[in-house]
Amino acid sequence: MSAPKKVVLAYSGGLDTSIILKWLQTEYGCEVVTFTADLGQGEELDPARKKAELLGIKPENIYIEDIREEFVRDFVFPMFRANAQYEGLYLLGTSIARPLISKRLIEIAEETGADAVAHGATGKGNDQVRFELAAYALNPDIKVIAPWREWDLTSRTRLLEFAEQNQIPVAKDKRGEAPFSVDANLLHTSSEGKVLEDPAVQAPDYVFQRTVHPEDAPDTPEYIEIGFEKGDPVSINGAAMSPATLLTELNDYGRKHGIGRLDLVEGRFVGMKSRGIYETPGGTILLEAHRGIESITMDRGAMHLKDQLMPQYAELIYNGFWYSPEREMLQAAIDLSQKHVTGTVRVKLYKGLASTVGRWSDHSLYSEEHVTFEDDAGAYDQKDAAGFIQLQALRLKLIAMRNKRVSK
Numbered sequence: 001m002s003a004p005k006k007v008v009l010a011y012s013g014g015l016d017t018s019i020i021l022k023w024l025q026t027e028y029g030c031e032v033v034t035f036t037a038d039l040g041q042g043e044e045l046d047p048a049r050k051k052a053e054l055l056g057i058k059p060e061n062i063y064i065e066d067i068r069e070e071f072v073r074d075f076v077f078p079m080f081r082a083n084a085q086y087e088g089l090y091l092l093g094t095s096i097a098r099p100l101i102s103k104r105l106i107e108i109a110e111e112t113g114a115d116a117v118a119h120g121a122t123g124k125g126n127d128q129v130r131f132e133l134a135a136y137a138l139n140p141d142i143k144v145i146a147p148w149r150e151w152d153l154t155s156r157t158r159l160l161e162f163a164e165q166n167q168i169p170v171a172k173d174k175r176g177e178a179p180f181s182v183d184a185n186l187l188h189t190s191s192e193g194k195v196l197e198d199p200a201v202q203a204p205d206y207v208f209q210r211t212v213h214p215e216d217a218p219d220t221p222e223y224i225e226i227g228f229e230k231g232d233p234v235s236i237n238g239a240a241m242s243p244a245t246l247l248t249e250l251n252d253y254g255r256k257h258g259i260g261r262l263d264l265v266e267g268r269f270v271g272m273k274s275r276g277i278y279e280t281p282g283g284t285i286l287l288e289a290h291r292g293i294e295s296i297t298m299d300r301g302a303m304h305l306k307d308q309l310m311p312q313y314a315e316l317i318y319n320g321f322w323y324s325p326e327r328e329m330l331q332a333a334i335d336l337s338q339k340h341v342t343g344t345v346r347v348k349l350y351k352g353l354a355s356t357v358g359r360w361s362d363h364s365l366y367s368e369e370h371v372t373f374e375d376d377a378g379a380y381d382q383k384d385a386a387g388f389i390q391l392q393a394l395r396l397k398l399i400a401m402r403n404k405r406v407s408k
Contacts, residue, residue, distance in 0.1 A: 004116035004143050006031040008109045010101055010131070013048025015170060017120045019159055020147045021055050022166045024118060027151070032057060033112050035105055038066040039097055040186025040244065055168070063108055067100060068186055072243035075100050075322075076187055080286055081231040081341075082306070082334045083294075084314040089264055091280045091287065092317050093188025098127060099322035102134035106142060116143035123149045126269050130320035137323035180207060180277075186247055188260075188280040199265050199275045210251070210279040214258035214352030221350035223357070224253060226289040228345070231338030233286060247282045254281020257349040269319045285347060285354040292345040292356035296364045302337050309333065 007024050011017045011034035024032050034057055036048045045064050052062045075096050086092055105117040117135055121127035123146070132144050153159050163170050183190045189210050196203055205213065227235035234240060236249055254260045260281035268274055294303060309330055316327045343361025347354050369379045 003028045004030050004114075004145065006033065006112065006114035007116040007118050007145060008033045008035055008105050008112065008114045009118045010105060010120065011036050011048060011052065012120070013045070013051045015159070015163065015168070018051055018055060018168050019153070019163055019166075020118065020120050021052070021057070022168055023147055023151060023153075023162070024145070025056070026166070030116075031061070031114075033061040033063065033108060033114055035063045035065070035101075035108050037101055037104065038064070038068060039071050039100075040068045040248070041184040043184075051169070061112070063104075065104065067104065068244040069242060071097065071100055071186060072247050076247065076283075077232045077243060078331060078335070079317060080283070080290055081338050082310050082313045082330070083287060083291060084310055084317060085287075086314045086318045087264070087266055088311075089262060090266060090276075090278060090318075091188065091262075091283045092314060093185060093278065093280055093283065094127070094183050094190050095130060095318045095320075096187065096322075097185045098130035098320065099134045102131050103138060105131075106135055106138040109139070109142060116145055118145040118147065121146065121148065124270065124272070125274075126318070126320070129269055130322075133320040134323055182209070184209075186244060186251070187283050188278055191277040192274060196275055196277060203263055203277050207277050208261065208279060211255050211261055211281050212258045214261070217256065217258040217351050221348050222253070222257065223346055223348055224285075225344050225346050226250075226286070227343075228290070228293045229342050231290070231335070231341040233289070247286070250282030250285050252282075253349055254285055254354070257354075258352040259349060259354050260284035261352065285349070288354040288356055289345040289347050290341075292347070292359045293343050293361065294341055295356075296359050296366045297340045297343060297361050298337065299365065306334060306337050 007028070007030050009017065009021055009024065009032055011021060013036060021032055021034065024030060034048070034052045036045055038045055049062055049064055053059065079092060079096050084092055086095070102117075108114070109117055119128070119131045121131055128146055128149070132146070135142055135144050153162055160170060162168075178194065180191045180194045180196050191203075191207050191209075196207065225237050226233050227238070232243075233246055236246060241249065260279055260283065262278040262280070263275075264278060265273055265275045298306075313327065313330045313334070316322070316324060316330070321327050340363040342363050343359065345356055346358035348357045367379070
């Protein structure tokens with residue numbers, strides 16, 4: 001690969017990406033553009049601007065953007081229409097943020113005339129795959145630089161030495177290794193590594209940042225009502241909200257009641273298993289409520305087919321194939337299934353659990369007249385079930401007859 005002339009770097013303002021910024025300048029002698037995304041990670045972003053300026057980046061080459069609404073509207077909500085859970089548990093909080101960051105990296109590269117993008121993902125994890133697959137899907141000619149796969153800064157000591165040699169400020173609390181690494185956005189917090197690497201050892205309480213311990217949550221349950229339109233949440237307790245505002249509100253409810261904690265050993269796309277501690281308070285409530293409204297508005301056949309498609313859809317997102325044709329095909333089917341998923345769900349929040357306790361909709365398929373144990377006034381003739389059962393049993397009878405015959 002020829003040396004890039006201008007690189008757009010996914011820049012957090014932290015030590016690692018600051019070292020990458022300087023390394024790009026010294027290794028390639030190229031111009032660097034920084035992109036810092038506000039995805040609701042809960043950190044001040046102005047220090048990233050000051051750090052970039054300190055490292056010689058021109059003000060016009062510093063991009064800091066609030067993309068929370070786009071993140072929730074165009075990425076989180078479509079994913080939740082599918083009830084997507086990787087390996088049956090993980091709500092894909094890190095995975096779903098990467099295609100949006102990559103999208104903006106490519107767009108900024110086009111705006112600034114850059115011929116390369118760079119990220120700070122290591123060569124052991126999934127994020128390198130997600131960033132790069134998305135980048136190539138959006139611009140097949142772009143160069144992608146992954147410093148962790150190229151440089152010789154393979155230890156914390158070497159990183160700190162490089163920082164000091166290049167006058168990169170290092171906070172006192174960054175000179176020692178952090179007890180675990182954290183990735184955060186509006187949907188979740190992910191903690192991995194160090195004290196969490198032994199899956200036999202319970203995670204220390206200080207790892208959890210977004211939720212109170214369920215045992216310390218209020219002793220009185222709280223009830224909320226979430227309104228849906230075509231599969232997407234649009235209101236809480238009757239108050240209409242934008243996507244990011246609504247998820248923020250659900251996060252607050254989840255934090256208060258200790259909802260959304262997950263200790264998971266997952267199979268990474270690159271082949272190894274890893275242990276992660278995830279906190280997805282609002283997303284856990286949303287998943288419960290979405291399944292609640294689907295239960296009365298979706299036909300059984302469509303619902304069961306959608307549940308069969310979900311693991312493949314979730315795996316595509318986890319593995320970085322958001323911009324693939326197969327994910328788009330599945331999304332089209334999922335979105336069509338949500339045409340009548342409109343109504344309201346009442347959810348009980350209590351001691352780490354979110355439970356659907358009520359649901360209603362003008363689009364409901366639920367007929368109390370048909371399921372009542374009282375007189376149904378002819379809505380359903382129970383004698384019809386006899387023929388239905390005989391037809392369903394026919395193949396089972398034939399199998400049993402065959403088995404009885406050949407066993408003699």
